[in-house]
Amino acid sequence: MGTKEFQCGGHESALLDCSSASERNTCSPGTAVSLTCSELVRLVGGESRCAGALEVEHQGEWRPVEDYYYHWTLKTAGVACRKLDCGSAVSVGRRKESSWRPVWRITSDCVESGSALRECAASAYSDSFLNLTCSDKLFQPNISVSSSMYGVSGAQQQGFQVFRGSTFSISCSIQPQYPGGSFLLSSSTHNYTQPAVNHSAHFLFPAAEPAHQGNYSCVYHVSASPQDSSSESRLLSITVTGVPSDPEPFIIRAVVLLLTQLLVLLVTIGLYFYCKATRGRRLSRQEDIELDYDDLGVPAEEEGAQGAE
Structure with missing residues (x-):
């Protein structure tokens, strides 16, 4: 090589x-x-990384870009937005300053021909600079499901199975870009909405039913200047089944239940024999006392009287 x-x-x-x-x-x-x-391009002075004055680094120097003859359109600006991974262009404006300064003069025809921005740059002086606003492409949300029996699973091709009647929850999350926003948990039959708290939301299903099965996705929506934006996760397939695919949790439960019943039975039998033995000792003691009185020749009436005394 x-x-x-x-x-x-x-x-x-x-x-x-x-x-x-x-x-x-x-x-x-x-x-x-x-x-x-990749080209060294940036937007500075705006509300986000995808809005502000367009600057290009060329020949080791960062300068703002001048819109020569005001020919830059949304199509031209879209080239810069895509290079910044900021989606599409929303608006193209100009910012005037009180003094002239070095700029890179870039024509729209050169940019739309497919040339790199730095290849289209020519040194000049101006007091008018390009100001762009891009849509700011949102990150893709993550979707995951957790169950009281199966733990946690990500969005996988084979989907996820839950046992009928069990508790499960679907979680939506996204990397921080904007504060607030909301999550829509969408399926073919149901839609649920929750506000994003710490860039996530959790949707609880207390008892799984056949109506809950289907393909789910998380849609993140945020109102950010200058327009609303949304992004959708991958699909997650949920299947509600009457027979668990993993019998281990149920075997454990059955064993615990059996041992509990056996323990109760052993305690009951133990108490029964204890009470029986105690009662037998009492009867034997009473018979011994009666035999002692008989040996002494004490009549039953005197025995009762002596007992009263």
């Missing part, structure tokens, strides 16, 4: 700014490094 060795001091803003040696075949299989290059 042909490679080029770069020597960087740490202050360079791009790999090509580093000094390079001649090409050498030094990489052994499994040790090669691949690089993915």
Whole structure:
């Protein structure tokens, strides 16, 4: 594999700014490094990373972009939004400043031809700069389900089974981008909505029924300037079954129940024999007392009188 060795001091803003040696075949299989290059583009001074003044880094210098002859359209701005992974362009504006400063003059025709922004940049001075607002593509929400019998499972192709009558819950979550928002848990037969608390929501189903089975997805919705945005998770299939696919929990429950009943039975039998033995000792003692009186020749009447005394 042909490679080029770069020597960087740490202050360079791009790999090509580093000094390079001649090409050498030094990489052994499994040790090669691949690089993915992207343009240095940013939006500054806005309410989010996807809104503000458009700036481009070219020749080691960041400058705002001038809209030459005001020809930039939503289509042109969409190129910059996509490079920032911010969805599509929502608005294109201009910001005026009181003084002139160095800018990169970029024409819409050059951008829409497919050229890189830095390839279209020409040095100029201006007091008018491009201000863009992109839709800011939301992250995809996560969906998971937990059951009192089966633990936790992510969104898997084979879906998830719950036993009829058991308790289960479906959780929706998303990486933080905006505060607030709400989650819609959607299926073919039901829709449930909850506000997002700490970027998540939990939907509880106390007793699983056949009506609860189906394909579920989490839809995150947030009202953010300048427009509302939403994002949907992968599908999660829920199947409600009368026969558990994993009998282990039920075996454990049956064993515990059997042992409990056996313990109750043993305690009952023990109490029965204890009471019987105690009663037998009392009767034997009473007979011994009567025999003692008979040996002494005491009549029954005197025995009663002596007992009264």
